[in-house]
Structures are given as structure tokens and as C-alpha cells.
Amino acid sequence: SRFVHRVVLVVQGIPSPDGPEGREALSEIVAAVRAVPGVAGTLSYLDSADELFLGREGSFLVVGLDASTPAPETRMGPLREATRAAAGHLAERYPGVELLWTGEIPLNLDVRQASSEDARAAERRALPIALLLLLAAFGSVVAALLPVAVGVLGVLLTLGVAALVARSWHLS
Secondary structure (H helix, E strand, O other), rough: OOOEEEEEEEEOOOOOOOOHHHHHHHHHHHHHHHHHEEEEEOOOOOOOHHHHHHHHEEEEEEEEOOOOOOOOHHHHHHHHHHHHHHHHOOOOOOOOOOOEEEEEEHHHHHHHHHHHHHHHHHOOOHHHHHHHHHHHHOOOOOHHHHHHHHHHHHHHHHHHHHHHHHHOOOOO
């Protein structure tokens, strides 16, 4: 593969790039993506007039990310901002334009973000209920907070040990 880290931008709602109007619109999108720091290059219908880049409802382009970036997912924020701006500009001519990111990096990032938000929401709901139950069971605030404090300390110590172990071995 030409790129070590790559993401795919699905382009919908513009004319097919096999015509001049579609080629112009795709050129604007490619230029916006290439201007993002950390983009090593792009591959689209503009580079190779291959039917592979044409779909029933649009086109796509492969975006290669700079291999020197230790965390390629940090590039997704600027890439999404650039394509949001490009879609806004193109929406004047093509109201149905959609620029959607896919691939391993954006999908993993989105799953981690959704999981994190779900966990925070669950903690906000469960912690007050747990504290009330502990208060009812132990009869005092100090006694009710003690199991919570021990749990937090246990989690912090476990994460610390995992961080130390991760220096020597790969952890999933």
C-alpha cells in the first residue's frame, strides 16, 4: 500500500467526477483535504480515472496520513473540520453534498468516543444511587464513602500497574 495509515472519504451529492462539473467539485474537496497538516497524499478519480472510484451514489478518495505521526487518530479532528468547511462551500451549488469519513482509524475513534460518553453517563446515574444505598446500609456518611474511596484507589493502583507493565509488554 502507498500509505501506512489511511482513511477513506466517501463523497456523495455531487456530480460524477467523470464529467467536468464533478471533477471540479472533487478537486475542491481534494485540495481542502491535502491542505490539512499530516496528510501525506490522496488517491482519487482525479489521479486515476478508474471506475473503481465511482459508486452508484458518489465517489471516494483514499487519504494517506503522515507515517511519522504516533497517533494518526489525532488527524481526524482537523480532517473533519476541513471536510465540514468544504461541504458547506459546496452546499451552495449541491445542497445534498455529504462528505463522510470511514476506515479503521475514524471508526475506532468514534467507537471509543461513544463508549466513553456512555460510561460517563452511566457513572452519573449509578453513583448517586450507590451512595444512597451505602448510606442506608452503613448509617453514616463516612462509612458510606469508605467503599467508594477504596474502589477509586483500587482502580488508580490497577491503572498505574498496567501502565508500568505496558512499558515492557504490549497490552490490548
